[in-house]
Structures are given as C-alpha cells and as structure tokens.
Amino acid sequence: MKMRRMVGLFVILFLAPSLVSSVDSTLNDDVLGLIVFKADLKDPNLKLTSWNEDDENPCKWDGIKCNPRNNRVSELLLDGFSLSGKIGPKGLLQLQFLRRLSLTKNNFTGKINPKLASLENLKVIDLSENSLSGSIPDEFFRQCRYLRAVSFAKNKLSGEIPPSLSSCSTLAGVNFSSNQLSGNLPAGIWSLNGLRSLDLSDNLLDGEIPKGIAGLLNLRAIDLHKNRFSGNLPNDIGGCLLLKMIDFSKNLLSGGLPDSMQKLSSCSYLNLHGNLFAGEVPTWIGELRSVETLDLSSNGFSGQIPDSMRNLGSLKFLSLSENSLNGNFPDSLINCSELLSIDFSRNSLTGALPGWVFGLGLQSILLSGNRLTGIIENPTSSSSTKASKQKFQVSSTMAYQNLQVLDLSGNAFSGDIPWNLGSFSSLQSLNMSKNSLGGAIPPSVGELKAVTVLDLSENQLNGSIPSEIGEAVSLKELKLEKNRLTGNIPTQIEKCSSLTSLFLAQNKLTGLLPSELANLTELRYVDLSLNNLTGSLPKQLSNLPHIISFNISYNHLQGELPAGGFFNIISPSSVAGNPSLCGSVVNRSCSAVLPKPIVLNPNSTGDSSGGGSFSPNLRHKKIIFSISALIAIGAAVVIAIGVIAVTVLNLHVRSSSSRSAAALALSGGDDFSRSPTTDANSGKLVMFSGDPDFSAGAHALLNKDCELGRGGFGAVYKTVLRDGQPVAIKKLTVSSLVKSQEEFEREVKKLGKIRHPNLVMLEGYYWTQSLQLLIYEFVPCGSLYKHLHEGPSENILSWHDRFNIILGTAKSLAHLHQMNVIHYNLKSSNVLIDDSGEPKVGDFGLARLLPMLDRYVLSSKVQSALGYMAPEFACRTVKITEKCDVYGFGVLVLEIVTGKRPVEYMEDDVVVLCDMVRGALEEGRVEECVDSRLLGNFPAEEAIPVMKLGLICTSQVPSNRPDMGEVVNILELIRCPSEGQEELG
Structure with missing residues (x-):
C-alpha cells in the first residue's frame, strides 16, 4: 500500500506539478491534523487505535465522519471515549471542512482555546461534561463565523459571561450550564435574534434579568434555574411568543408574575419553584392552554387557587406546594383530564377532600401539611363517581389503579381509613400520618402489593395490626407509631422480606417479640419502644446484619440480652425501662438458674x-x-x-x-x-x-x-x-x-x-x-436530634427551617455569652423545637452546679457530646472560654446542613464530620455534603457559606473562631446578602 501510494505521488509530481498543493492537502491535512491532535491525548481504553497515520484518509476511523463528496472530515465525534489531556487547537485547525466538533463526556482539562472558533466551517462545538477550567475567552466569540450551537456545560468554568457573546450573530443554541460562572447577565445577549435555546442554569449568576428579551422572537427554551438572579421578571417576556420551556426556579426573583406572560400560549413547561414571588396566582394562568408542567411551589403566593385552572386541558403536572394558599380544594381541576400529579402540600387549604379526586386517574396526590378536615371517602363511594359524569376517558377502576403516591399527612382528617384500600393496586407510597384517624387498620392493606412506604403514624388507630400486612410483599418502611394499637406483632410480617424500617413505638402492643423478625435481613431501623411487650428476646435477632438502630425500651421484656451482632454495641437507652432484662448493657447481672426446690x-x-x-x-x-x-x-x-x-x-x-x-x-x-x-x-x-x-x-x-x-x-x-x-x-x-x-x-x-x-x-x-x-x-416538638436523625423521611426539615434553627441557636448562645454564661454541653439533643418551629436551647449553664469546674469532671458529665467538644478540653494549659461553645456550634451547624452525626461509626472506619466537610471543600465538592434528603431543594448561595462558617467555628485554635455575636451578624448577611458578604461566598 505504501509503495503504491509513493508511486502515485511520483507520477502526479512529475506529470501535473500544478496540482501538487491541492492533492497534498487532500491526502494529508486531515490525517496529519488528527494524528497531531491524538499525540497530546491519553487514551486509556484504546478508543483511537484505528487512527493510522499511513491511511490515505481518516474516513473509516472511529469517531470520524467525512463529507462523501470530497472525503474531508466534517464531524469529529469522540463522546464518551474516556480521553484526557488538553484540547490543543494545533491539529484541529488543519480540519478546514470540520462542521461539528463534539468531545463530551471525557476528562479534558485546561482552558478553552479561542482559536477553536476560527475554523471557517464550524457550526457546532460541544465540550460539555469535562473538567475544563478558567474563564470563557472573550476572543472566542469574536472569531466565530457560522457557529450555530455552543455548549460548555458541566465543566469548572468561572468568571463572567463574555460580552462578545452578543457579536456571534449566527448562534441558535447556547449552553453554559453547571459551571461556576458569576456576575450579571450581559444585556447584549438579547440581540442574538436567531437564538432558539439558552441554558445558563446551575451557576452563580446574579443581579436582575435585563429587559429586552422580547427581541428573541425565535426563542423556544430558556433555563436560568439555580442561580442568584433577583428582582422582577422582565415585563416583556410575553413577547417571546414561541417560548415552550421556561425554567427560572431556585433564584431570588420577587414581585408578581408579569401580565405579558399570558401571551405565551405555546408554553408547555413553566417552572418558577423556589423564588420569592408573592401575591395571588393570577387568573390569566388559565390562558396558558398548552402548559403541561406548572410549578409555582416554594414561593409566597397567597389567596385561593384560581378557577381558571379549569382551562388547562393539557396540564399533567401541577405543583403549588409551600406557599400560603387558602380556601377549599379547587373544583376546577375536575376539568383537567390529562392531569397526572398534584402537589398542594404545606399550604393552608381547608374543607373536605372531594371523593372525585381519586377518579381523576392521578399518579400522585400530595396534600400534606394543610388544614383539610372530614373523612377520607372510600374510592367507590357515590361522590367519587362525579368523574365519570364529566366524560373522563378512564373508568373509575382504571383511575384508582393509576395512583402511585398518596400523601395526606399533617391535616385534620378524621373517621376510619377507607376500607377498600386495595383499589389502589399500583400504590407505592401511602402516608396518612399526623391526622385524627380512628378505627382499625383495614385488612385490605394486604392488597397493596406494590406499596413500599406505609405511614399511618400519629393517629388514633386502634385494634390489632392485621395479619394481612404480610401480603404487602414490597413493603420497605412500615410506620405505625403513636397510635392505640393492641394485640401482638403479627408473625406474618416476615413475608415482607424487603422491610428496612419498622416503627411501632408508643402503642399498646402486647405479647412476645416474634422470632420471625430475624428473617427480615434488610432491617435497619426498628423502634418498638413504649409498648407492653413481654417475654425474652429471640436470640436469632443478633444475626440481623444491617441494624443501625434497635429500640425496645420501656416494655416488659425479660431475660438475658442476646450476645453477638448489634447487641454487643447497642445503646443502653435502647433497652432501658425493662426492669427484668439483664446483661452488661443494662448493668444488671443475670442470676444463675436454680432447680425448683x-x-x-x-x-x-x-x-x-x-x-x-x-x-x-x-x-x-x-x-x-x-x-x-x-x-x-x-x-x-x-x-x-x-x-x-x-x-x-x-x-x-x-x-x-x-x-x-x-x-x-x-x-x-x-x-x-x-x-x-x-x-x-x-x-x-x-x-x-x-x-x-x-x-x-x-x-x-x-x-x-x-x-x-x-x-x-x-x-x-x-x-x-x-x-x-x-x-x-x-x-x-x-x-x-x-x-x-x-x-x-x-x-x-x-x-x-x-x-x-x-x-x-x-x-x-x-x-x-x-x-x-x-x-x-x-417544649412540645422534641429535640433537633430527633428531627434530623430519627424523624420520618417524608417530614424532613426544610432548608428554611434549618437556617432558622441555626440562626436562633446562634442568638441564644450570643445572649448567654453576654450574661457571662458558658453552655459547655451544646449538642443537637439539647436543642428543642417548639410548635412554631423555633429552636430553644436547653441544659445551659448546668456545669455551674458541679462542685468544681474541672475539665475532666466536666468531660465525664458531657461525654454524650462526643464530637462537639473543643480540642482545648484535652489540654490543661489552654483556658476554657466561650470559644468552646463556638466550636460546638460549628459542629452543630455542619450536622444540621449535612444531616449527618458529628461522628459516624462505619464497619471499618470512623468518619468525623468536620474532617469530611473540610475535605470536600478542598476538593471543590462541598455542595455534595448538603443533606441528600433535601433533593437539591436548597439555595447553594446560603448552604455553602453556612458550611464554611461552620468550619471556621471549628478551628483548632480558639482565637481563630469568631465570637457568637459575629456569627449572628454573618448569618444575617447570608440570609440577606450585602456587599460585606463576599468573603463567605
């Protein structure tokens, strides 16, 4: 092959000298350019082995597409090749006919080279999902000629969006999402008349969204979510008549919704979740007849849900949760025949829940934390047939079978649980906790074959736990605590082989602890406390491999605690209140068994x-x-x-x-x-x-x-x-x-x-x-420890609640220090929550009652505060001051934000919370430390500075820790940003 190629070149060189330049380019430029590009890369998976410099052209190489008319490279597609190194333009500039460059999902590092945009025919450049850093060069967009789409998403880019972006008039798609870009949005961006899609989400952009967006007549999608934009929405946004997708969620936008938005008749996705919008939900919302997803949750909207919702015939997903809405459940939704999910949780809705809701064919109904009253009607009751009268396309039976998630917790429902729960055959999560429901648990609960979470806790249920519970074979979490249940724990529960959480505390259960519980090998959390259980503990329980918490306190259990497994490290508080239990954990020896005289x-x-x-x-x-x-x-x-x-x-x-x-x-x-x-x-x-x-x-x-x-x-x-x-x-x-x-x-x-x-x-x-x-x-609502580590997963503390607890605790300590009182024993179990969600710090100053304020005596008294105690307790030469409270507060802050205990004992490791967060900060992934149960529902601009403040408070050197008064001022700056806050950002 090489000899034939040399002969061919020899003939051309001598017979047609005028063609030397063009032929050499055709045969060599693309091959040479790609080989030079490859030389700078690491290819651990050998994805580029087909790239052979001896080939006449690269058209058969992996990741290469050529124009069949001239055999020149038109597309370089190396997505997901696991390549690393820097993207050097030296070789790529040889690809003069390149139209599309896509290097996504690799490990490229370094900065973006502006020369990449100088390729004459380049229309699409996609460098997303790499590790590129630095700023976006301003000259990049000054050189573009025919560039139509650019994506630098999911990298580590910082700095501001270059003003030159507006000079690249051919752009139709821009995606800079998931970086660390900051500063204001350049007003010139609205001059890109051909722009169809703009995604700047998940950055640190701030300031107001500039006016002039109405000039983007071709704009179809705009995504600015998870930034720090403030002020009002642009009044002229309704001029973008072709807009289909709008996402401004998780910002600091305020005011009302501009009336011009009612012109967006093509909009199918509108997400304004997690802002500061206020006022009533406008009646013109019913003009958005194409909208399929409407999310106005976590704002300050008030008043009633407008009747105009009945016009949203395409609506599938509706969320108005965490606002201040009142009035009855809206009858207008009966006309929304495509509706699949509603979320009105954490509002102030009143009145009864109409039975026809269950006939809408919904997949998810979330109404927790309202003031709804009355009984929960059986799905087949007469009032629920109203749906069929409205000519829905689904029969009632099919409608009930669609429901997957039902959350009615935290209301004032009364009466019995619907007896035919089995009608909801696809139900995966059922939560009716924190109501005033009475009567027995219906046996039809066993017909819920798909249910994984069943929470009926904190009601007034009586009777026994039905043996049919064992038929709910997919069950993972069973929560029946704080009721009036009697009888035995049914042995049939062993059929629920996936069960991880079993909460039956504070009932009136009797009888023996069934040995069948030992067959539930996935169990992690068990709470059977405050019942009337009797007999000895089955020894087989010690074989449960994944137990994290096992609480059997305050029953009438007797005999010796089983040896081995988690019983070797079980907390004394978990077995307290059983006077006839014996063993080393309860500090009570077991008497030898003597023969009967x-x-x-x-x-x-x-x-x-x-x-x-x-x-x-x-x-x-x-x-x-x-x-x-x-x-x-x-x-x-x-x-x-x-x-x-x-x-x-x-x-x-x-x-x-x-x-x-x-x-x-x-x-x-x-x-x-x-x-x-x-x-x-x-x-x-x-x-x-x-x-x-x-x-x-x-x-x-x-x-x-x-x-x-x-x-x-x-x-x-x-x-x-x-x-x-x-x-x-x-x-x-x-x-x-x-x-x-x-x-x-x-x-x-x-x-x-x-x-x-x-x-x-x-x-x-x-x-x-x-x-x-x-x-x-x-203080009625228990300790912060319980809310963080032992509460139901559905009722976790929101970010707003957590921030208020941190700020309130800081204020209390600052006040104590002004009174010359050191707390000495700050920890989450000593922070109580009142019925309005405010923190109240207890056990302050009790060290004053000790006979002498010796740090070792004190350490023995507060040994339960492991992880909170400042390092100076171990050093006799360092004075104990208010700064030890500051250290404990810093640990508490990290505990509240991460949802993790100060010290976590793993199978073969001990994880100290301060060290874990500090390491994550150094690696640039501190945001990953935020409690995963918040599901990203937190403002990073508050959470990250708060964690940094917690780390500052846990400095090893007391003098490096701030005073609590300074801590309060910093927290108030984080909540209400000002120019003095940058050092924490």
Whole structure:
C-alpha cells in the first residue's frame, strides 16, 4: 500500500506539478491534523487505535465522519471515549471542512482555546461534561463565523459571561450550564435574534434579568434555574411568543408574575419553584392552554387557587406546594383530564377532600401539611363517581389503579381509613400520618402489593395490626407509631422480606417479640419502644446484619440480652425501662438458674389423693430425698432472705422519694420568697413566677412512662400542673452535685434570671439534701436530634427551617455569652423545637452546679457530646472560654446542613464530620455534603457559606473562631446578602 501510494505521488509530481498543493492537502491535512491532535491525548481504553497515520484518509476511523463528496472530515465525534489531556487547537485547525466538533463526556482539562472558533466551517462545538477550567475567552466569540450551537456545560468554568457573546450573530443554541460562572447577565445577549435555546442554569449568576428579551422572537427554551438572579421578571417576556420551556426556579426573583406572560400560549413547561414571588396566582394562568408542567411551589403566593385552572386541558403536572394558599380544594381541576400529579402540600387549604379526586386517574396526590378536615371517602363511594359524569376517558377502576403516591399527612382528617384500600393496586407510597384517624387498620392493606412506604403514624388507630400486612410483599418502611394499637406483632410480617424500617413505638402492643423478625435481613431501623411487650428476646435477632438502630425500651421484656451482632454495641437507652432484662448493657447481672426446690411430705400415706406416695420399703429413699429437699429449702431460704432485703430497701427508697415528691406537691413559692423547711422530708420549692400547684404532677417523678430522656446531668420527666400547664422536670444526678444548698440556690437563681426567646426557660427548682430538681418550661416538638436523625423521611426539615434553627441557636448562645454564661454541653439533643418551629436551647449553664469546674469532671458529665467538644478540653494549659461553645456550634451547624452525626461509626472506619466537610471543600465538592434528603431543594448561595462558617467555628485554635455575636451578624448577611458578604461566598 505504501509503495503504491509513493508511486502515485511520483507520477502526479512529475506529470501535473500544478496540482501538487491541492492533492497534498487532500491526502494529508486531515490525517496529519488528527494524528497531531491524538499525540497530546491519553487514551486509556484504546478508543483511537484505528487512527493510522499511513491511511490515505481518516474516513473509516472511529469517531470520524467525512463529507462523501470530497472525503474531508466534517464531524469529529469522540463522546464518551474516556480521553484526557488538553484540547490543543494545533491539529484541529488543519480540519478546514470540520462542521461539528463534539468531545463530551471525557476528562479534558485546561482552558478553552479561542482559536477553536476560527475554523471557517464550524457550526457546532460541544465540550460539555469535562473538567475544563478558567474563564470563557472573550476572543472566542469574536472569531466565530457560522457557529450555530455552543455548549460548555458541566465543566469548572468561572468568571463572567463574555460580552462578545452578543457579536456571534449566527448562534441558535447556547449552553453554559453547571459551571461556576458569576456576575450579571450581559444585556447584549438579547440581540442574538436567531437564538432558539439558552441554558445558563446551575451557576452563580446574579443581579436582575435585563429587559429586552422580547427581541428573541425565535426563542423556544430558556433555563436560568439555580442561580442568584433577583428582582422582577422582565415585563416583556410575553413577547417571546414561541417560548415552550421556561425554567427560572431556585433564584431570588420577587414581585408578581408579569401580565405579558399570558401571551405565551405555546408554553408547555413553566417552572418558577423556589423564588420569592408573592401575591395571588393570577387568573390569566388559565390562558396558558398548552402548559403541561406548572410549578409555582416554594414561593409566597397567597389567596385561593384560581378557577381558571379549569382551562388547562393539557396540564399533567401541577405543583403549588409551600406557599400560603387558602380556601377549599379547587373544583376546577375536575376539568383537567390529562392531569397526572398534584402537589398542594404545606399550604393552608381547608374543607373536605372531594371523593372525585381519586377518579381523576392521578399518579400522585400530595396534600400534606394543610388544614383539610372530614373523612377520607372510600374510592367507590357515590361522590367519587362525579368523574365519570364529566366524560373522563378512564373508568373509575382504571383511575384508582393509576395512583402511585398518596400523601395526606399533617391535616385534620378524621373517621376510619377507607376500607377498600386495595383499589389502589399500583400504590407505592401511602402516608396518612399526623391526622385524627380512628378505627382499625383495614385488612385490605394486604392488597397493596406494590406499596413500599406505609405511614399511618400519629393517629388514633386502634385494634390489632392485621395479619394481612404480610401480603404487602414490597413493603420497605412500615410506620405505625403513636397510635392505640393492641394485640401482638403479627408473625406474618416476615413475608415482607424487603422491610428496612419498622416503627411501632408508643402503642399498646402486647405479647412476645416474634422470632420471625430475624428473617427480615434488610432491617435497619426498628423502634418498638413504649409498648407492653413481654417475654425474652429471640436470640436469632443478633444475626440481623444491617441494624443501625434497635429500640425496645420501656416494655416488659425479660431475660438475658442476646450476645453477638448489634447487641454487643447497642445503646443502653435502647433497652432501658425493662426492669427484668439483664446483661452488661443494662448493668444488671443475670442470676444463675436454680432447680425448683423439691418439697416432699414425710407423713404422706398411700392415699392416691395425697401429694406423694411412699411404701415402707422406700423408707431409705424417702430419707435421702428429704436431705436433698432440706438442702434445696436452705438455698431457697437464702434467696428469699435476699429478696426480702432488696424489697425492704426498695420500699425505703420509694418512701423517701415519695415523701420528697409529696413535699414538692405540697410546697410552693413566689419569686424567690417561699422557703419552707429544708430537711429531707419536706424540701424547699421555689418558683420564679406564679404559685402553681404541683400535686397533679408529682407522680411523674417516679413514673417511667413520663420520662422524656436522660443525659449527663440527670433524667427529664414531663408532668402537667393542675391548671393544665405542662412542665419538664430535670431530676439531677445527686452524685454530681455536692455543693451546699446555699451555693446550689445561688447558681440556679442566676440561671433563672436568664430569659431569651431561643432559650428554654428555667421556672423554678426544688431542693433537699438527697433530691434536687430543676423545673423548666415544656417544649412540645422534641429535640433537633430527633428531627434530623430519627424523624420520618417524608417530614424532613426544610432548608428554611434549618437556617432558622441555626440562626436562633446562634442568638441564644450570643445572649448567654453576654450574661457571662458558658453552655459547655451544646449538642443537637439539647436543642428543642417548639410548635412554631423555633429552636430553644436547653441544659445551659448546668456545669455551674458541679462542685468544681474541672475539665475532666466536666468531660465525664458531657461525654454524650462526643464530637462537639473543643480540642482545648484535652489540654490543661489552654483556658476554657466561650470559644468552646463556638466550636460546638460549628459542629452543630455542619450536622444540621449535612444531616449527618458529628461522628459516624462505619464497619471499618470512623468518619468525623468536620474532617469530611473540610475535605470536600478542598476538593471543590462541598455542595455534595448538603443533606441528600433535601433533593437539591436548597439555595447553594446560603448552604455553602453556612458550611464554611461552620468550619471556621471549628478551628483548632480558639482565637481563630469568631465570637457568637459575629456569627449572628454573618448569618444575617447570608440570609440577606450585602456587599460585606463576599468573603463567605
């Protein structure tokens, strides 16, 4: 081949010298250019092995397309070849007939070379999904001639969008999405008259969207989502009459929707989710007759859902969640025959849920967090047949079979659960939690063969768990906690082989813990606490391989805890409240099992009715048995004496505690003035305000059912005063508080004077030499720890809630530090959430009650705060200051944002949260650390600076940490950006 090629060249060179230049170009330029281009690349998968420099032309090479008329390279398509290196233009500039250059989904690095745009015939250049960095060169677009489409999406580009972009008048498609571009959107971009598609999403662009967009008469799609654009939408956007796709979601846009948008009759996709739009949803929304997806969620829209929605005959997906909408469920939707999904969750809708909703043929119905009332009608009830009267194309049966997700949680529905749930045969997720539903769980739940999540928690359900639950074979999460369920846990549940979460806590379940649970090998989370379960724990449970949390506390279980598996590391709090359980975890040894004493009657006759029968020739054996019996009786007597002694001691302790509780019930006080006698029998009660009667709640001090939790300083109980006011009472651990009464009262009164909206109020105290109590306001919605790590996956804290908790906690600590009080024990279990979602920090200043403020004594008291404690606790030469609270706050911030615990114990590793986030920041992927359960529903412009602030607070050097007052100011700047914020961005 090479010899023939040389002969051919020899003949041409001598017979037609004038053709030398053009022939040499035809035979060599493209081959030479591509070989030079290849020389700079790494090709680990050998995708370019077909590129042979000895070939006459490259038209048969992989990734190459040629124009058949001249055999010149017209397209270079190397998508997904796993190539790396830099894109050098030196070789590519030889491809003078190249029309399309596509190098997507590789590992190219370096900067974009502006010379690439100088190729005369180049129309499409796609460098997306690589690792290109630097800015987009301004001269790139000054050289373009016939360029129609350019994509630099999903790289690491930074800087501003070059103004020269507007000079490339031939452009029809521009995609710079998923980079780190910043600055304003250049107004000249609206001069690109031929532009059909513009995608600048997922960047850091800010400022207002400039006016003049109406000049883009050919624009079909515009995507600016996930930036920092602010201000109003351009009033002239309605001039883009051909627009079909609009996505401005996850920005900071505000105001109302411009009236010109009603002209967008071709628009099929409109997404304005996650902005600051306000006012009523305009009635002209019904003019968007082509719209298929309409998402106005997470804004500030108010008023009722407009009736004009009935005109949206093409609508398939509708989301108005997380606004302030009110009024009844809109009847107008009955005309939207194409509708597949509605999401009205977290609004203020009222009234009943019409039965015809289930006849619409919807796949998803999300109505959680509203104020809907009444009963949930059975799918086949008469009122639900209204759908068929409207001439829908689906029968009722088919309509019910379409439903896949139904979420009615957090409303005020009452009555029974619909008895024929099985009609929803395709249902995958059913959530009716946090309502007032009663009655029994219908057996038809077993007909839900596809359901993976079943959440009926926090209702008033009674009766037993139906055995048919085992027929729901796809079930992964079963949540029935906080009801009134009775009976046994059905053994048929073992058929749900995919089950990962089983939550049955706070019911009235009885009977044994079924050994069949050991067959559920995918189980990760189990909570059976606060029931009436009895018997011993099946040893097979220790073989469950994936258990993360197993809570059986406050039941009536007995016997020895199984050995091995997760039982070797189970938390004591997970098995607490079972007095008859024994083992090292509960710090209670298991007594050896003794044979039952044999008691024989030596005077027995041969009467068959007697308890024993002996003939004269068995006299010798009778004597032997009597000796054995005496030995056994002696052992029994010893045991009996021990039992009596323990019982007497218990009665003495209970009597002493009861007298203390009675004293608490009978005593009273007002504003530090009441001081009854302080002997151990009566005690002293002081209330900082008012004079409540504790007699109605004193029993809680000895009632395990009223215990809210335990910490390093003691146990906390809930009780209710006679006037109906709930309070929380901390029963302090006596061994840690050996100060005199005078010192104790002086320190507690200082804490009692501290008042702040984000601090748990200390309302009083009780003192005897053997019993000290602190009386706090009751905060109803549990701890932050529970919301972050133990709450239902459907009811996770939103980013708005998390930011408010971070800011409120910061304000409370700043206030404490102004009062010269160090918290010492900040952690998520000490941050409580009230019924309005505000944080209240508790357990502050309790270290003041220790006999001496020694860091090692203190460390032992707050050892549950592992991961929150500042490094200076380990160094005697470093002074303990407010900066240790700042460190704990920084860890708490990272915990709130990531949803991860400060220290995570893996199978063969320990992950420290601060180190993980700091490493992610150094690698430029800090945004990946945000809690995945938020599903990207968070503003990166807030989340990333907040995480950076958390890392600053966890500096190893105390002096490098900011004061809490400075932290509050920084957080307020992040929430309301100003020019002083750049260093955190």
